[in-house]
Amino acid sequence: MIRLFKHYIPYPVLFLGLIDFLLLLAAAEIGWILRALQINMQIGSLFDRPAPIFSFAFALQLALIAVGGYGSEALQSLRFAVARTLVAISLGVIFLSLLAFAMPGVTLWRSNSLYAMVLAIVFLMIIRILLGTVIDIDVFKRRLLILGAGPRARRIAALEKRSDSGFIIAGYVQMVDGPGRIDGAVRRQDIDNLLQHVTDLEVSEVVLALEERRNSLPVADLLTIKTTGVHVNDMSTFLERETGRVDLGSVNPSWFIFSDGFSSGRRLSKLFKRGFDIFLSFLLLVLTGPVILFFALLIKLESEGGAFFRQERVGLYGQKFNILKLRSMRADAESAGEAVWAAENDPRITRVGRFIRKVRIDELPQAWSVLKGEMSFVGPRPERPQFVADLQTKMPYYAERHIVKPGITGWAQINYPYGASIEDSRHKLEYDLYYAKNYTPFLDLLIILQTIRVVLWPEGVR
Template sequence: MKKPNLILAGGDFLLAALIPALVGMFLAMRSGGGMPVSFSHGLGQSLVFGLAVVFSTYFAELYRGDRRFRWKETCVRILIAGLMAFLILLLFYAVTPQSQWLPGQLVLVLAGVGLAQLLWHYRYPILLRFPWISQNVMVLGTGARAREVAGLIDGEQNPFVFKGYIHPENVVDESAEESVCCKMEKLKELIRRNQVKKLVLALTERRGVLPVGDILWCKLHGVEVIDSVTFYEKVTGKLKLEDITPSWFIFSDGFCVTRYVLWQKRMFSILLSGVGILLALPIFPLVALLIKLESPGPVFFCQERVGFGGRVFRTFKFRTMRQDAEQETGAVWAQSNDPRITRVGRFLRKSRIDEIPQLFNVFKGDMSFVGPRPERPEFVAMLTRKIPYYGSRHAVKPGLTGWAQVKYPYGASVEDALEKLRYDLYYIKNYSPFLDIVIVLETVKVVLFARGSR
């Protein structure tokens, strides 16, 4: 979760923890229980309230950094989060009756928390402009790459403040607005006056142009110096493949796929796939019956996919198309409102139930629970010719879900494959168990809201 979202979630937690504690103290004092007993009793409740509200608000998608909701939509989402929190807390109180709130009291407290959240969510962007949170940024360069960096900074949902372009030569490039361009000779003065914390290098060509001495001075005086590719990665959660060179891959942090990493992912995959299989087995007969009733053919659909190291394996899914779907066309991507998909198949795709048999592929070891989407050999051969670094995604096992799957809708073109590759390589570069957990939670939201399927 990015810094602004952490601030937002932290504020929600404090509100959700503080309001029940205050109500608890008030009720205890009125009943004659005394403040110390009330505070001791209310502390545990406050922590549970805070976690329940933040968890519910996360699943109501109010921590999305890529968009800001309108007032009415925010109200609806806070109402949904409050309902989810109410159900979670009722379940918690059912197993811990000694710390129970009455349902009427719970509704009133959650209503108060919701109103406080509404005000907080609309006022928190002000905090992002405080000096101890915001980061003043200057961009070295004035071309298209520099303007792209400035465009990433522009917005209310990030803590960056754009302070201007710097041209390394004595003449300001006309491709950027002259009012925000500064000459390199004034760099030290600009850094001090604007309290710059980050300098982004956005030069297309650095040889003979890069002012090494001045940049070294910035670094020695507490200014973070990064290139535009790294800045793009930090802000967007994907890689800018067009600007990446092989040397960047070699010398950048990350992309360290060790045996320990692979073992760690394997244990995580076995655990989740095993639990998933046990939970899903009861619905297999019902799904099989529905598929058979609508169209003739097998229940399961077997298909070759490319996995770890380029090895081809067979994956299993519930059949969602006619049996002869590719008899005349060969291998093609599924399109929106694809006529080859059956009515039952459309439901299975929307709910992602068709993917459940792939849990056996995960448990077997052909796939991981989290990783790049496994692609068909025909598409891999074509995409490898057209997209640089496409083969790099096979450095880890493909996944039932992944960073690209939760961040980008279903891909059905070379352009979509390129965009998803940006996310896949970001995942491989920045892999951590925490990132896998985030992806699993995001996958639950994708399934609940039926996003991105075809």
């Protein structure tokens, strides 16, 4: 993986993205040439039209990212690739139309775009077929040596079996006496030279998966291995990189203290994030105002009670505030006055409410809280005080998710289905902590784009 703006990107995804961008540039240029030949226009040079060519490639690549075209199945399922590419092309048309409206003259003509779109579909499909059948994806994977042969090592072994795994385990070393959990693990006392063992296995990274470090951590060996250019990582950092979340089962307070990250409070980042929030929330309220009013009317017609409702939530540094949402449940959903988790097929949800939850329309009025500064566009989901008080007693580091403003969308929302239990909250907390630790404007942009995928394919929404 490569770390770009503090976010890890797998090498195959980066490789595919670069090839796609070049192919999209080629599709735009060939489309221009074909149209020019058709109407007997002078072709000229590529350097005469850089803005239309690059805007076409840029818009379609953003669309591919937005619909999940670079997900784990991108090179493994042709059906998946075809479906996501066709949706991306459609979304790209919308992006280009908005760009043409905002900046006339920087996009291709409609006749050029038609040729370019058809060529883009053909080129993108061909490269996915070739990469999926000809190129061995294992070439991009790192070779690991795992120091440990217990339950932690087995967790890494399970990760290796995932379809989107970015590594291959070359071997295990059992560091302490006693029964191991991994078949084929080599005992440390049977290895004369650990550095030579690493070299023989052509390992590029060593991961510490020790159950107990005292009297078992080979400091001298690790120092030698590190100075030869082989990466050495503890399990918590390794899992953070591979899963995109902070693993609560392996971290400790010292890891939070000494690892990098948690820089969201820097002045420049805060100014950028606030400026972006003001612009996007104002634009969203203006563009979706009629939609909000339309569904507010439908809610009033379907059931008694107000179309909107306010609810107290916990925000930045634990401060309480009220969010505004379109009502999706019956007005008496919590008549007892106690907060209740939403359940799958919850009978309290109205027919209109089920639809607006599915496409996230009920969340739109929260843009007002973003405009006021109580929320951000991207951040952890704001929870109710009753749930927060309960969850803080049941899982570690829950309070740390409040070091950033809550958001309408977030890293947890795009990576984990809607959760309504303690275990779901634990998994979402791991993603929230990753976001709080690794926040950059780049990650915010990636989350906003990926939110489109969640809206188009709303798996797990309740």
